[in-house]
Each structure stands twice: as structure tokens, then as C-alpha cells.
């Protein structure tokens with residue numbers, strides 16, 4: 001086996017080049033190409049969102065990173081270590097909180113964490129079991145059977161398990177699917193804290209609002225291919241649409257509008273005028289409304305959110 005190497009370039013936590021995965025045919029099902037030459041770069045220190053519609057290939061990508069699924073072709077570099085050349089080092093750099101609640105029901109949270117630390121070869125003096133239990137709020141349940149934990153507590157334990165070997169990169173696969181608000185807040189508080197301490201976070205979620213709030217960079221994949229990878233702010237700027245909400249003193253007839261603007265009256269009586277900011281500025285629109293004699297009492301501008309952009313980019317013909 002080649003000698004382990006030192007990380008070469010840790011400006012990027014992860015580099016994926018030409019990643020391909022074809023699942024073998026099973027029974028009547030034909031082979032399935034889940035990833036078709038994916039290229040992805042995840043900067044160190046970021047909170048990175050990996051988004052895509054169902055079946056896009058997110059879990060396949062994450063499972064390849066975690067070493068749970070074998071890629072068909074391509075190159076994966078984790079914290080500077082080529083997965084094929086230095087599998088141990090690349091695995092040590094990453095911790096994964098999976099979707100499934102795969103916890104040994106007969107172990108206590110403390111024992112689960114100790115076993116996990118053993119699997120990663122973390123020496124006893126480097127373990128931080130008590131701190132981890134505290135971090136995820138399981139100190140009081142530390143010695144209970146895991147099978148007695150609630151679903152939310154099991155998820156907390158999964159997060160702690162992902163962290164036992166102090167990875168540089170933490171992957172969260174749909175961490176908030178079906179969890180209550182309290183757990184969600186605990187999770188995001190911890191994620192921000194870990195990120196501030198330098199940990200790179202990779203996140204898949206179906207809650208686009210969460211991705212918009214949490215991630216500083218987002219990749220969208222669809223049908224096994226990269227659609228785009230951008231800073232969240234740039235991505236949000238892509239949807240060339242805004243809505244001017246106008247509250248009028250009375251309820252006059254709809255005024256004539258500049259070309260490209262469309263108005264509708266909302267149930268609360270306000271006018272919602274949508275327009276493309278690349279073709280019509282907000283100032284020009286308001287001036288036109290004034291010019292038409294509209295008795296404006298108040299205005300607000302609604303900007304598109306990630307959901308709008310996502311739908312625009314992944315809607316299928």
C-alpha cells in the first residue's frame with residue numbers, strides 16, 4: 001500500500017472530480033447511473049448545502065464520501081487525502097450523521113460513544129465522551145439503554161457519534177427531517193458553534209429555508225449532474241424577479257403598468273406587482289405608479305427565496 005501522505009491542499013475540505021456511480025442491476029431493475037461525472041469543490045470552513053430533488057444523487061455522494069458506497073469512477077479527495085490512496089486518513093477527516101437511526105439498542109449513549117471512539121482508534125486520553133454528551137444534551141440519559149431514548153434523543157446521539165474522532169468535516173444527511181423545533185434549534189446552535197471552531201459542515205436538506213439560513217455556499221445537483229455551485233447570496237440573486245407590495249389609501253382600479261410588470265390584488269387588499277429587476281428598476285416602477293395617480297400609502301419589496309430559485313433551476317420539462 002502506498003505510504004500515507006500529508007494533506008496537500010486543505011483550502012478545500014473536499015474535492016470531487018468526475019465522480020460516477022452506477023448501481024448494478026438487481027432482479028428486474030436495470031443498472032442505474034446515479035452520478036454522471038460529478039465535479040464538486042467544498043471550501044474548508046464553509047457550511048455547504050448539497051441540494052437537489054429526490055433521486056438527484058445526494059445520498060449516493062454522501063455515502064461515497066463516508067466510505068459506505070464504492071464509486072464506479074472518479075477521484076475523491078478529503079482534507080487533502082485521496083480516498084483511494086489514503087483511505088484511513090480520508091475517513092478520519094470526516095464524520096457523518098446519517099439519516100437512519102442506526103443505534104445499538106442495548107448500549108447506553110455513553111457506551112455507544114466509547115465503542116465508536118474505539119472503532120476510530122481514538123485513545124482513551126483523547127476521548128471527549130462527557131463533553132459530547134453535554135453538547136447534545138444527553139448527560140442525564142448517558143447510562144440509559146438507547147432503546148429507551150426518544151427519536152429526537154437518538155438523533156442527538158447520532159450527532160455525538162459523528163463527532164467522537166473530532167473530524168475536520170461534519171456531514172449531516174437530512175438532519176432535521178421530522179424533528180421537533182427544540183431539536184432543530186439545538187442542532188443548528190451546535191452546527192454554528194462547531195463551524196465557528198473551524199469545522200467544515202456539509203448539509204443535505206429538503207427544507208430550503210434552512211439551507212438559505214445556514215449555508216454560505218450551495219450546490220444543486222439533479223439527475224446525477226451538477227446544476228450549479230455558488231455562494232448563497234449569488235444564487236439568490238439569480239432569480240430575476242421581485243414583487244412590489246403596495247398598500248393604497250383606497251382600492252382604486254389597477255393602474256396602467258410599465259411593460260413587463262404584472263399586478264394582482266391580494267386578499268388583504270394590497271397590490272402585488274411582479275417585475276424583472278434586470279429590465280425595470282424598483283424606482284422606475286414606483287415613479288410610474290405615482291405618475292398614474294395611484295394613492296400609495298406604503299410599499300415593500302419581496303425578494304425571491306431559495307425555493308423560487310431551486311424550482312426555476314430544477315423544474316423538469
Ligand SMILES: Nc1ncnc2c1ncn2[C@@H]1O[C@H](COP(=O)(O)OP(=O)(O)OP(=O)(O)O)[C@@H](O)[C@H]1O
Nearest residue numbers: 023032033034052053054055056057058059060061
Ligand atoms: N442501492 C441502490 N441500488 C440501485 N439504485 C439506487 C440505489 N441507491 C440509490 N439508487 C438510485 O440512484 C439514484 C440517486 O439516489 P440517491 O439516493 O443518491 O438520491 P438523493 O438525491 O439522495 O434522493 P432523496 O432526496 O430522495 O434521498 C436514484 O434514482 C435511486 O433510485
